[in-house]
Amino acid sequence: MEAVVSGVSGSRRTAPVRGRPRDTDRDVAILDATRKLLVELGYEQLSIESVAAEAGVGKPTVYRRHSGKPALVAAAVEHRAASVPPALRTADLRKALLRTVEWLAGEIAEQEIGLLGALFAGMRGDPDLAAEMRRILRRDEAAMTxxxxxxxxxxxxxxxxxxxxxxxxxxxxxxxxxxxxxxxDRGFVEHLVDDILLPLLQRPTTARR
Incomplete structure (x- = not known):
């Protein structure tokens, strides 16, 4: 296989593409297997060997993509469709909070509770995993804020x-x-907004609803 490379003078030359192209199907299979086994086994019992067997690949295939278990788990968590907060056109803080909290609750609820539990347990015992998850959290918080x-x-x-x-x-x-x-549910969302978030987030001089 050859790739076309443009030179500075505008002429064109060909250069060989080295190595085999990465198999994206294997990438997805590895990450899907990781999330599945996290729920079934928990972080402590999860291993590169078990992920490789579940994904139908060899251990070297996993290690070529991920340096170890913490990096693998972090990649599996990140491998999800990017979520976009709702477009808000209101100037009413309460309405904006209700819509944003409903959206956020829906996004979190879509995650498997077993997966969240496995991650929390793993973070307590593995500082490398904790560091990876905090990196993801900081990124998500930056987008949210x-x-x-x-x-x-x-x-x-x-x-x-x-x-x-x-x-x-x-x-x-x-x-x-x-x-x-x-x-x-709606009752919880309203409680979170009215009793906790609004008193903290609005300026004290702002008239309440």
Whole structure:
């Protein structure tokens, strides 16, 4: 196989492509197998050998893609469709929070509870996994804090409101789903917004609804 490479003078030359192209089907199979076994076995019992067997590949195939178990698990967590917060056009902080929290609760609820539990347990015992998951969390928080309140004027928001929202809302939703086993229904969403988030995120001088 050859690739066409443009030279500085505008002439064209061909250069061979070295190595075999990566098999993306194997990539997906490895990551799917990792998530499946995390739920079934837990992080502690998960191994590169078990993932390779489940994916139908050899151990070297896994190691060529991932340096070890923490990196493999982090890649499996990241291998999901990118989620986009709802477009908010309202200037009403309560309405913006309700829509954003409903969306966030739906996104988190779609994750397998067993997977979340396995990750939490693994983070307690493996500092490398904890570091990988915190990296992912920081990335997700950065995306979430870009414009979480839509068209709400800045003068209605307390200082650092976006960062505080990104820290509190996911934690409370995960606690509800994983530790209490209760659904994030409309009543919970309204409680989270009205009793916890609004008092913290709006400026004290802003009139309440």
């Amino acid at each position: 870009e414009r979480p309140f839509g068209g709400v004027p800045e003068d209605q928001l307390a200082p650092g409101a976006a960062a505080l929202f990104a820290e509190l809302a996911p934690a409370l939703i995960v606690h509800r789903l994983v530790f209490t086993g209760a659904p994030c």
